[in-house]
Amino acid sequence: MTQPIKPHPLFARFYAKLAGPALEKAGAAEHRGRLLAGLTGEVIEIGAGNGLNFPHYPPEVTxxxxxxxxxxxxxxxxxxxxxxxxxxxxxDARAEQLPFPDASFDAAVVCLTLCSIADPHAALAELHRVLRPGSQLRFFEHVQADTPAMRRVQRVLDTTVWPRLMGGCHTGRDTQTAITTAGFTVTGVDRFAFPPTRIPMPAATHILGTAVRPPPGGTR
Known part of the structure; x- marks a missing residue:
C-alpha cells in the first residue's frame, strides 16, 4: 500500500515566498519557456508545485x-x-501511482521535481505508461554534479540534512540515467550550472531536454 505524502508546510511557504521568486529572477522563467515551447495536445505535469510553469504553456496545449x-x-x-x-x-496524486489509463497523454513535463519524489524510478515508469507511444517527456532538473569532489558533497548532504530541510529534495540524483532506464530515448539535453555563481553549489548542475517514449518496435 502506498504511504501517504508527508506535508511540508514550512518548505512550501519558503519555496512560494522566497526560493521560487528568487529562482525566477535568476533566470528560471527563461528555462521554463525553453522547456515548454512547442507542446501541443493533452499534457501531464508532475510536481506542479505552486504553478510557476502555468504561464509558459503554449496555447496549443488543450x-x-x-x-x-x-x-x-x-x-x-x-x-x-x-x-x-x-x-x-x-x-491530488502521487507521481509513483498516477490515476490515469495507459497512453492518455501527448506529452509529460517534469520540472525541478524528480529530486524530491520518493521513488523517481517508479514515477518515470508511470509517465512512460501514461504517455502515448511516440510522445515526448520534457525535463528540467538539478542533478548529480560533474566533479568527484562535489559528488562527495552531494552524498553527504543527501544522507544528512538536505532532504529534511528542503522538502525531501536530493542534490545528487542521476536523473538522465533514470530517464533512459525507464524506457525513454533522450533526444536532446543541455547541461549547465544554474543559477550562475562563482561559488560551487551542491544543487547547481542542471539538465534541460527532451526524451521520447518509443513507438512499439522502435529503438531505445
Missing amino acids: RLVAVEPERNLRALAQDQAPDASVPVEMC
Missing part, C-alpha cells in the same frame, strides 16, 4: 493535468489556475 501531492503547494497552484494560459486540471 488540456494540462497538474499533479501536486503537497496540499499547501497544490492550493497555491489552484489559485493560479484560472489565470493560466491553458486549461488546468489540478490533481
Whole structure:
C-alpha cells in the first residue's frame, strides 16, 4: 500500500515566498519557456508545485493535468489556475501511482521535481505508461554534479540534512540515467550550472531536454 505524502508546510511557504521568486529572477522563467515551447495536445505535469510553469504553456496545449501531492503547494497552484494560459486540471496524486489509463497523454513535463519524489524510478515508469507511444517527456532538473569532489558533497548532504530541510529534495540524483532506464530515448539535453555563481553549489548542475517514449518496435 502506498504511504501517504508527508506535508511540508514550512518548505512550501519558503519555496512560494522566497526560493521560487528568487529562482525566477535568476533566470528560471527563461528555462521554463525553453522547456515548454512547442507542446501541443493533452499534457501531464508532475510536481506542479505552486504553478510557476502555468504561464509558459503554449496555447496549443488543450488540456494540462497538474499533479501536486503537497496540499499547501497544490492550493497555491489552484489559485493560479484560472489565470493560466491553458486549461488546468489540478490533481491530488502521487507521481509513483498516477490515476490515469495507459497512453492518455501527448506529452509529460517534469520540472525541478524528480529530486524530491520518493521513488523517481517508479514515477518515470508511470509517465512512460501514461504517455502515448511516440510522445515526448520534457525535463528540467538539478542533478548529480560533474566533479568527484562535489559528488562527495552531494552524498553527504543527501544522507544528512538536505532532504529534511528542503522538502525531501536530493542534490545528487542521476536523473538522465533514470530517464533512459525507464524506457525513454533522450533526444536532446543541455547541461549547465544554474543559477550562475562563482561559488560551487551542491544543487547547481542542471539538465534541460527532451526524451521520447518509443513507438512499439522502435529503438531505445
